[in-house]
Amino acid sequence: MATMADVARRAGVSVATVSHVLNATRPVLPGTRQAVLDAIEELGYTPNALARSLVTSRTRSIGLAVPMSGDPCFTEILQGVEARALEHGYGLLVADPRDDPGHERKAVRLLHERRVDGVIIAPSTAPDALLGYLGRHDVPTVLLDRVVDAPAGSGFRHDQVCVENTAPTASLVAHLAELGHRRIGLVSGPPGTSTTAERITGYRHGLARAGLPYDERLVAHGDSRAEAAEEATHRLLSLGAPPGALVTAGGAMTVGALRALGDRGLSVPGDLALCCFDDFPWADLFAPRLTVAARPGKEIGATAVRLLLERLASPRLESRTVRLPSAFVHRTSCGCPAGAEAPLDRDTEERTQS
Numbered sequence: 001m002a003t004m005a006d007v008a009r010r011a012g013v014s015v016a017t018v019s020h021v022l023n024a025t026r027p028v029l030p031g032t033r034q035a036v037l038d039a040i041e042e043l044g045y046t047p048n049a050l051a052r053s054l055v056t057s058r059t060r061s062i063g064l065a066v067p068m069s070g071d072p073c074f075t076e077i078l079q080g081v082e083a084r085a086l087e088h089g090y091g092l093l094v095a096d097p098r099d100d101p102g103h104e105r106k107a108v109r110l111l112h113e114r115r116v117d118g119v120i121i122a123p124s125t126a127p128d129a130l131l132g133y134l135g136r137h138d139v140p141t142v143l144l145d146r147v148v149d150a151p152a153g154s155g156f157r158h159d160q161v162c163v164e165n166t167a168p169t170a171s172l173v174a175h176l177a178e179l180g181h182r183r184i185g186l187v188s189g190p191p192g193t194s195t196t197a198e199r200i201t202g203y204r205h206g207l208a209r210a211g212l213p214y215d216e217r218l219v220a221h222g223d224s225r226a227e228a229a230e231e232a233t234h235r236l237l238s239l240g241a242p243p244g245a246l247v248t249a250g251g252a253m254t255v256g257a258l259r260a261l262g263d264r265g266l267s268v269p270g271d272l273a274l275c276c277f278d279d280f281p282w283a284d285l286f287a288p289r290l291t292v293a294a295r296p297g298k299e300i301g302a303t304a305v306r307l308l309l310e311r312l313a314s315p316r317l318e319s320r321t322v323r324l325p326s327a328f329v330h331r332t333s334c335g336c337p338a339g340a341e342a343p344l345d346r347d348t349e350e351r352t353q354s
Contacts, residue, residue, distance in 0.1 A: 002043035002044060002045040003045070004018050004019070004022075004045070004047075006043055006045065007036065007039045007040055007043060007045050008039075010039035010042065010043060011032075011035040011036045011038070011039040012035065013032060013035065013036060017032060017036065018036050021033050021036040021037070022047050024089070059091075059114075059115045059116060059117060060089055060090050060091065060117065061090060061091045061092070061093055061114070061115075061116045061117060062081070062085050062090050062091070062092055062093070062116055062117060062118055062119070062120060062305065062308065063093050063094075063095065063108070063111030063112070063114070063116035063118070063119040063120070064078065064081055064092055064093070064094045064095070064119070064120050064121075065094075065095045065096070065097045065104065065107050065108055065111065065119065065120070065121045065122065066078060066094075066096070066097070066120075066121070066122040066144065067096060067097060067098060067099050067122060068096040072251040072252070072278070072280035072281070073250075073251055073278050073279075073280065073295050073297045074122065074297070075297070076297025076298050076300075076301070077122075077144065077297045077298070077300050077301040077304075078094070078301065079297070079298055079301065080297060080298035080299060080300060080301020080302040080303075080304075080305075081120060081301035081302070081304060081305055082301075083298070083301075083302065084301065084302040084305035084306065085305050088305070088309060090117070090305075090309075093111055093114055093116055095107035095108070095110065095111055097121070097122070097124060099122075099124050099125070099224065100124060101124045101125070101126040101127070101129065101130070104121075104123070104124045104127070104130055105129055105130055105133060108121060108130060108133065108134070109133065112133075112137060112139055117140065117312055118139065118140030118141065118142070118308045118311065118312055119134070119139055119140070119141050119142075120141075120142045120143075120144060120301075120304045120305070120308060121141065121142070121143055121144065122143070122144040122145050122146070123143055123144075123145075123146050123148050125190050125192055125193055127146075127148050128151060131148065131150055131151055131154070131156065131158070132151055132154070134156065134158070135150060135151065135154045135155070135156030138156075138315075140158075140308060140311045140312055140315065141158040141159070141308075142158065142159045142160065142161060142304045142307045142308045142311070143158060143159070143160040143161075144160075144161060144162070144300065144304060145162050145163075145195060145300075146162065146193050146194050146195050147160055147162055147194040147195075147321060148160070148194070150319070157311075157315075157316070157317065157318065157319045158319055159307040159308070159311060159317075159319060159320045159321070159322075160319075160320070160321040160322070161300055161303045161304045161307060161321075161322045161323075161324070162194075162195070162300075162321070162322075162323055162324070163295045163296070163300070163323060163324050163325070163326050164323050164324070164325055164326055165195055165198035165199045165201075165202060165277075165326075166198045166199070166201050166202040166205065167202060167205075168202065168277065168293035168325075168326040168328070169198075169199045169201075169202025169203055169205075169206065169247065169249070169277060169293065170202040170203070170205040170206035170209065171206065171293065171328055172206065172247050172275040172276075172277065172291075172293055172328075173186075173202070173203055173205075173206025173207060173209075173210070173247055173275075174206045174209050174210055175275065175291075175334060176245040176247070176273055176275060176334060177206065177207070177209075177210030177212060178210070179245075179273065179334065179335050179336070181243075181244050181245035181273060182212060182244070183215075183218065183241060183242070183243045183244050183245070184203075184206075184207070184212070184218065184243055184244075184245045184246070184247065185218045185219070185220070185236045185242075185243030185245070185246045185247070186199075186200065186203045186218065186219045186220070186246075186247050186248075186249065187220055187221075187222040187229050187232045187233055187236070187246065187247070187248045187249060187253050187256075187257055188200055188203075188219055188220070188221050188222065188249045189221070189222065189223065189224045189249050189250055189253070190221060190223045190224055191221055195249075196221075196249070199249045199277060200219065203219070203247065217239060218236065218239075218243055220232035220233070220235050220236050222248070222249070222250070222252075222253035222256060222257075224250050224252055224253060225252055225253070225256070226252045226253065226255045226256035226259070227256060228253075228256065229248065229250075229252065229253035229254075229255070229256025229257050229260075230256035230257070230259045230260045230263075231256075231260075232253075232256070232257075233246070233256065233257040233260035233261065234260050234263075234264075237260065237261075237264060237266075243272070244272060244273065245272060245273040245274070245275075245334075245335075246272055246273070246274050246275075247274075247275050247276070247277070248274070248275075248276045248277065249277045250276075250277060250278050251276070251278040251279075251280045254274075254276040254278070254290065257274070258274075258286075261274075268288055268333050269288060269332070269333055269334060269335035273333065273334050273335040274290070274291075274333040274334070275290075275291045275292070275293075275333065275334050276290050276291070276292045276293070276333075277292065277293045277295075277326075278292060278293070278294065278295055279292045279293075279294030279295070279329055286333070288331065288332040288333045289331035289332050289333065289338075290331055290333045291329065291330055291331045291332070291333050291334040291336075292328075292329045292331070293326045293327070293328055293329075294326055294327045294328075294329050295324075295326050296324055296325075296326070296327070299324055300324060303322055303324065307320065307322065
């Protein structure tokens with residue numbers, strides 16, 4: 001079995017140089033680095049990750065805690081995290097917090113006990129205990145999707161990556177209003193989260209832009225779950241004056257809303273127009289195809305890894321929040337014919353980028 005010394009001899013460098021290449025502990029000239037990598041390939045050398053972690057206090061692994069069910073966007077986020085992590089020589093340990101505060105703490109504690117170098121987490125609706133744990137143990141952390149402040153006085157510095165929520169939601173509502181709808185309902189996420197608050201704000205902005213009044217009865221919480229969104233949609237449809245158009249604030253909730261409409265024998269967009277926040281791989285396979293504000297899932301994941309690696313390199317960086325734009329994807333569930341230009345395409349892009 002080849003050793004590090006064998007690699008050094010084959011590459012014509014010192015053992016220390018081989019170590020620097022493997023552990024990224026010091027810059028190495030590109031030609032020298034390539035010679036070491038070629039020697040590793042020729043000799044079939046496999047680094048001892050455990051021994052390396054004892055020397056460097058790093059395992060070159062990242063913990064990722066995101067709900068694996070309920071939100072199709074998290075599948076793309078996982079892909080973005082994995083691709084960028086592998087690109088930088090990091091492995092990935094994945095846990096499912098199930099959007100449950102108790103299970104979330106157990107999952108993250110388990111990742112921490114596996115000595116991951118840092119964690120990327122989509123926090124639950126009650127993340128205070130989680131952030132307290134991460135702060136006490138000084139775990140480098142990046143939060144996804146929901147913007148959450150560290151506990152007051154903790155001194156804990158974490159980073160966050162999310163999307164613009166307000167302007168894209170306003171654009172969906174304004175597009176439906178432009179098509180003539182006057183009662184537009186919203187199936188929103190769980191109350192108390194930044195994402196839900198921002199999308200409700202966007203909903204209200206879209207109504208105001210169209211000169212329509214806000215009616216709180218037209219907002220029902222779907223809690224980011226298909227089952228809850230199905231019930232929320234039934235409540236909206238049972239109103240004395242039900243909505244003629246609907247905005248769903250997440251992919252899983254779109255599925256729940258479509259189930260409720262199917263239960264009632266209602267068609268989209270014939271009986272009710274529908275726009276959705278979040279795209280997912282099969283959104284254009286529905287009949288009709290779904291008009292959405294699409295989050296860039298892979299870019300979210302890649303950005304989270306970038307922020308985490310920067311924090312690992314400079315732990316005392318100030319906390320940062322990065323917001324990425326959502327794209328208006330115009331299809332036919334809004335009631336426009338296939339191939340039609342969306343009246344708000346240009347406005348949407350400009351507002352989303354702002």
